[in-house]
Amino acid sequence: RAKDGGRGAACFFEPGMDATLRERHALEQDLRAAVASGGFQLHYQPLFSMPEREICGYEALLRWTRPLRGPTPPNDFIPLAEETGLIVPIGAWVLHAACRDAVSWADDRKISVNLSPGEFKRGDIVATVASALAESGLPPRRLELEVTERLLLEDTDAVLSKLQQLRAFGCSIAMDDFGTGYSSLGYLWRFPFDRIKIDRSFVSEMAYDAKAAAIVDTVLSLGRALNLEVTAEGVETEHQAAALNALGCGEAQGYLLGRPRSATEMDPCPPPPLAASATMS
Numbered sequence: 001r002a003k004d005g006g007r008g009a010a011c012f013f014e015p016g017m018d019a020t021l022r023e024r025h026a027l028e029q030d031l032r033a034a035v036a037s038g039g040f041q042l043h044y045q046p047l048f049s050m051p052e053r054e055i056c057g058y059e060a061l062l063r064w065t066r067p068l069r070g071p072t073p074p075n076d077f078i079p080l081a082e083e084t085g086l087i088v089p090i091g092a093w094v095l096h097a098a099c100r101d102a103v104s105w106a107d108d109r110k111i112s113v114n115l116s117p118g119e120f121k122r123g124d125i126v127a128t129v130a131s132a133l134a135e136s137g138l139p140p141r142r143l144e145l146e147v148t149e150r151l152l153l154e155d156t157d158a159v160l161s162k163l164q165q166l167r168a169f170g171c172s173i174a175m176d177d178f179g180t181g182y183s184s185l186g187y188l189w190r191f192p193f194d195r196i197k198i199d200r201s202f203v204s205e206m207a208y209d210a211k212a213a214a215i216v217d218t219v220l221s222l223g224r225a226l227n228l229e230v231t232a233e234g235v236e237t238e239h240q241a242a243a244l245n246a247l248g249c250g251e252a253q254g255y256l257l258g259r260p261r262s263a264t265e266m267d268p269c270p271p272p273p274l275a276a277s278a279t280m281s
């Protein structure tokens, strides 16, 4: 940017500190402040059983309105939160808030929460999930935890043990964004997954690209063979939904079916049956 602005623009920056570094520092400061002051929100995107299109759960998605900047998507700040360790308090807040919100809803569908590698490596994820479940009273079988292939790259024995402990609580585990990372079929065999989520990139191309369609088909077959549920991410068109139904995909998520919505837009738990006792008296 300094280059775009011509020679004079360079004066904007302190000598010796480049723009990227300054921006990074400012982002970290703003993240710390948000952690301290409860500056995050959660949105919830419905998950649908297919082909019925019935809501079978919700995925919690982190939202942050950055002071002076406005809405800032998770992909813009989670990497820095991971590097700085701020992901540990942020992730703990997400787990507590998502479990608490899910208990307050009128239905008892599952709630999916994304976990980052830093929550396993720097934090005590097993204790954090246990406390979120205990404080909220959410039945563990309603909680699904989404991890990516990135988690499985190093320190696999420690990760395996933690995933097994989380599963022993009764939570289910999903492999998110499947196909985009360093996919290894060994992961699906060795780690205790209940579900594969096929990355949006394959779903969005499957209508135009026979290779993408073949990958989706193959992941669905793999799911059947390994007894794993499969969710298709990022379904945006009827064409994609029809193609997924034809391939026997059991669950889908995407803007076609339902967008993420704020916690206040979710149906609250019905009030205690005061009305019923009133009519009886």
Ligand code: C2E
Pocket: 045, 060, 061, 062, 073, 074, 075, 078, 091, 094, 114, 115, 116, 146, 176, 177, 200, 233, 234, 235, 236, 253, 254, 255, 256, 260
């Ligand atoms: P993800 O877990 O794969 O979540 C799905 C992302 O795809 C979400 O983006 C969602 O809004 C978006 N999406 C859903 N349907 C469609 C669609 O039909 N079309 C398109 N174009 N996009 C769709 P979002 O909320 O920006 O989150 C991006 C990523 O950030 C997530 O990907 C997840 O990896 C991460 N993330 C979000 N919330 C959390 C969190 O609480 N903790 C952690 N550790 N990571 C999170």
Ligand code: MG
Pocket: 059, 114, 146, 176
């Ligand atoms: Mg996810």
Ligand code: MG
Pocket: 176, 177, 197, 199, 233
């Ligand atoms: Mg995903």
Ligand code: MG
Pocket: 177, 199, 200, 233
């Ligand atoms: Mg994705």
